[in-house]
Amino acid sequence: MAIWYLAEVVTEVRVEDEPSSVVHFDLHAVLASSAVEAYDKALRVGHAKTQQYLREPDGKLLSFIFRGLNDLVAMDEEFGDGARLLFRWQPSLTEAEIQNCVTPREFLRAIQAEVGDGSETIQ
DSSP, X not given: OOEEEXXXXXXXXXXXXXXXXXEEXXXXXXXXXXXXXXXXXXXXXXXXXXXXXXXXXXXXXXXXXXXXXXXXXXXXXXXXXXXXXXXXXXXXXXXXHHHHTSOOGGGSHHHHHHTTSSOOOOO
8 A cells, every 4th residue: 555755855956156055955745655665756756856057147057966865754644635744743842942933924934925025935
């Protein structure tokens, strides 16, 4: 039986003549019958991100380089509206630390992008 896995794909973005890179962490859903199959499929997804093109308007070479997976985890619920996609825990937090874990609505990236304040969407 196939189940859904979440694969966090790491892609380095290099701009010609720039001293440092930007790293993208993209979360992809992968349907597979085993963790090994999910790993292989996630690698294919990552390798498909490898590309180069000339950036407008300066003509510098922009390179997307697949670096590997940061994580691969099986979903423990059926994939669908409201399904839990990922679970993590942090023990021994104070009340102030718990409050810092919660982002106010107006600062959530999806809300900012939708109201058109110039913020980028998740890519």
